[in-house]
Amino acid sequence: MPGLAGLAEPRLDRAFRGHRAPVTSVVFHPDEQQAISGAHDGCLFVWHFKPQLRPFRFVGHKGEVHDLAISRSGQCIASASADQTVRLWTNSAQGDSKVMKVHTAPVRSVCFSRDDSTLLTASDDKTIKLWSVASQRFHASLLGHTNWVYSAHFSKNSELVASGGEDRIVRVWDVDKKATLMTFPDFEVPVAKVRFHPDGSCIAACGHDGCIKLWDLRSRRLLQHYDAHVGRISAIDFHPLGEQLASTGEDGALKIWDLREGRLMHKVIGQGHKKAPMACAFSPSGESLATAGQDGLVLTWNCSHAPAPAPAPGAAVAPVPSPARRHPVQTPERAQVRAPSEGRARELRELRELREVRELKTPKETFPKEAFKEVPKEAPGDQLPAAAVPCGTQEIPVPLAETLKTMQSHLEIMMRTVQLLDQRLALNEQQVTAMRSELLQQQATLRVEETSAEPRTSQTAQAVCLDKEDELLLPTAPEEELRHELQQLRQLL
Template sequence: MSLYTSYYTRQLALRPEAISTPEVVDGKKVQQAAVPRRTVDATGPYVQWLQTRALRGQDARSWPDLLPGPVGALGMLPPAAMLHQPVSGAATKFAGQAPSKTRSSVNVVCWTPDGRRCLSGTQAGEFTMWDGASFQFESILQAHEGPVRAMTYTRSGTFLVSGDDGGVVRFWKTNLELVKSVQAHGESLRGLAFAPSDLKFATASDDGTVRVWDFARVAAEQVLAGHGGDVRCVDWNPRSSQLVSGSKDGLLKLWCPRAGRCIATLHGHRATVMQAAWNANGHWVLSASRDASCAVHDMRMRRALASFRGPSKDVVCAAWHPIHEDLFVAGGNNGSLLYWLASRPEAPVGAVPAAHEGTVWSLGWHPVGHLLASGGGDFATKFWCR
């Protein structure tokens, strides 16, 4: 995705208030040049895609390959147009940085459903809203009394749900107006996931349980116990009534939320499972563990398809690309990012060796797939483009 300075930001940079005050050096006033803001444009590639389809047909596989370097970047089409080239979705180019206003660790990041803004939850219990194109600060809210540990929108995009270190779950409108707060667990809440219908949602906690809730009544319907330690993650199958959870005991468990029972247990890791995420196809589960590996499991066969060596000895987070079914990214405690194809476990297809100065705690793809947001222990939310 190409970077450009928009007309709006160019005009903003020319305003008197945008120009820095003169600095006195050796008794002389030296005027520093204003630095224009950088913006990631997602509109141009879509216009180019529509024009290219009209001239060359629908099948993108017959179109000319991109040239390496900046010249080829100008011809980069959106991810939806390059399904035959999933490697093109690896966001390895730095696009912008949004430092925490209170110098606290960024524990979780997520995009609004329309992709216009990115929301980060911090160790100080705050929500910070950033513009999704220019990455500029928009607003900040003291959302929780403790660190924010989990955050997700309903699949319909009408509500935001967040959880904190005290086990409290809060429900918000899209304008961040608080609707309801409930004590969901007695210990830290680690994961949130919604059913495909949004009628139910699941929570995971350090108390060793996964709980299934009725969204309308905000009432617990099932308590899923069986892990031998803290449950660090939970995700709901986007196509069926199945839950997957990962725990400090190194196990992945597949649950039936209706019956409240465990369907299968997978022993693929030797240390804490920090992340478990369903693929959009509803068959694969991506897991990230502190045993320095990621794994892709086929839940139809109840076994691992491939294992991937992580970016560090502790792989803390991982996320599937929203468009390219085969592509995922993983972040570790050494601040690096690695991009993999599930069908090519031999070597990563992209890497950012020092994306953060501290641990990468959270990763979130833009709904269109052209941007990646990462939250780290270096008090920053960073944005990466293709």
């Protein structure tokens, strides 16, 4: 884990695209093998960090998803939505969920207690509520806010709750007594987010004026004030060790603040999201940071001191690194241990050819089927099973095996895409046929009416209708182009 004073500047690690609307929330799985996101499209995505695993997509909300929380076991995901409900999802491919009608207005915030037994929710109905996770039953309400409540958060031991909202007041609650312990009316604008420090000694809150404030709960006074962003701040999150704070704002910047020295440590802008980020979250170890933005992207950043591959020159958004790029690069010392040999030269030549194949996207022309054989299924669990390798190669390079598996998954996606296009084309043809039948019926009706009124005019209308009917029978240019593209895709596959 990186030292506090030397937290490395965030470097883009992975990019996930799947949402069709701005992404409002993101959290890490406790084992840091997944990231979960929710968006205005009402969907949740569970993103896997292993490239061979496909993401889970959870659909059920009828409104925007405002906030997410995940249990310490990682098996339960809670989502708060504008449809006035909270859903408890099972973290699996099936995506089973239980619906909780918890408020009479959009739900803005959701949070699990330390032991995962209690769920904390905040809503535009001006209330904060506590619920039993096991039974999904109401437990208690925290009443005191005079306007919409945007954020509520448990302390480390779940004995306190901090909240803030449209009434511009940050409140700290005693969970057992269901009463307000202290208030901080320092903001002159609505409070967007409230977070407890990991050790529970202070709280941080951000407002729509671009400021971040920290209060000491023991002395009940303002500790620090940061003019952090230009415009609204969308999210804040403490580093697990407590001496850094990440923030995102409408100015498009991701910033990390050093709370010990009271200064800006790192600023990232224009290197990932095409639009402003709306959420941020540190991983449990603090070595990674996730952000989500209005562009529908979910990005993960590496904050450790491990060297990262240099980005391509002139690239605004760093691509998702392939398994080959994430593999450790061979050092000159290791190269001296292995003397140049014919087998090594052949491996380098194969990797060079594979790189050309990936750029041209025509693997069949470079590697014919006769040049491949299957790896025995008794291969160790660390290696990918059934990977194709050229005949005569003594050992399989890990980057080559992983790249071939990635190419295989891409071909499967292309095949499914062709099937979907085929179905869509058939559906369009059915719709065109139905519209043509309806048009002919209308023309026949018009022809009968005009025949009874003016015979000469009827003959003219009939000729025009027949001309239009002939035009309808001709295939349109887009359909011909689509059929031609489908035929080319089938030949390629």
